[in-house]
Amino acid sequence: MARIRWRRQSRRSNREREARTAADSEQASLAPALRTVNARVEIPEQLAGSKTALEHDQAWLSALRGLGRFIRRKPLGALGAVIVVVMLVMAAFAERIAPYGYDDTIRGARMKAPSAAHWLGTDNLSRDMWSRIVYGARVSITVGFGTIGLAVLLATAVGVSSGYFGGAYDLVVQRVVDAWLSFPYLVIVLSVMAVLGPGLLNVVMALAILIAAVNSRVIRGATITVAQSTYVEAARAVGCGHARIIARHILPNVTATIIILATIGLGTAILAESALSFLGFGVPPPYPAWGAMLSGSGRTYMFRAPWMAIWPGVAISLAVFGFNMLGDALRDVLDPRLRGLAR
Secondary structure, eight states: OHHHHHHHHHHHHHHHHHHHHHHHHHHHHHHHHHHHHHHHHHHHHHHHHHHHHHHHHHHHHHHHHHHHHHHHHOHHHHHHHHHHHHHHHHHHTHHHHOSSOTTOOOTTOTTOOSOSSSTTOBOTTSOBHHHHHHHHHHHHHHHHHHHHHHHHHHHHHHHHHHHHHOHHHHHHHHHHHHHHHTSOHHHHHHHHHHHHOSSHHHHHHHHHHHHHHHHHHHHHHHHHHHHTSHHHHHHHHTTOOHHHHIIIIIHHHHHHHHHHHHHHHHHHHHHHHHHHHHHTOSSOTTSOOHHHHHHTHHHHTTTTSTHHHHHHHHHHHHHHHHHHHHHHHHHHHHOHHHHHHHO
16 A cells, blocks of 8 residues: 555656646746747837937928028028027127127227227217117117017907908998008107107007007908808807807917018018107117117218218118018918919
């Protein structure tokens, strides 16, 4: 009996040993496959990271290609953009760029011609002309963007509401705008300035009212075109309210028109501010407005020190040219009717 029991135990031990050996060999044979599966699981995560980086690089390349196409097709627009960027940099970092303050007097430097010490010369009060031109860019940019910001808000509110609602409301609003625009532009601005008085904020308000009246007519026309489209009629049919339709359908489709008007209007605002300063109704001294520099000492000493009149005039011309060229280029790019011609 003992021998039989021993044989049974030895057989059982042999079977267990064979089972363990088979399991170990099976696990060893499956190990490469498991490593392959794990690698296949990890690869998508690596690919996801590389895909994100690739998409980021492709976005940069696409932007650079678009910029290159814009420069090739619209060289004047690209030149205008460079001028605008230079003006913005001058306005933002005037303290670092200008060697002197805009009202600092330099002893023994009265009406000095342009030189290495004073790049654009000095004026009759011994002030550095380059420094005053740089600070004048800040005044022009402040007036231009302030005017256009307020004008865009007013023009969008009047133009969109008038074009969308139509009827008697549109008739009354347009007759008021017609009556306002029937007067010469200069008379309107001077009348507003006579009521408000001189000052930077008053100049912005006077110019914004005038530009808003003109731009509201253009925005109204664009709004009427969009309001008569099929998707706006469908939105009305499903019960969408006026506010939802204006916010979801009207405004997004007139944004391109607003951007174009704002860009071109910046040059108009800078030129109008210079004209007001030339007439003595603009930014009060001692702020270095380009128009005031041109009309004051520049006009008085035009033949004795011509650089006092030349450089403010050049600055005004370049600023207006830059914004107008950039606005024309954006119009060709953003307007669907002109996009094919631009190509």
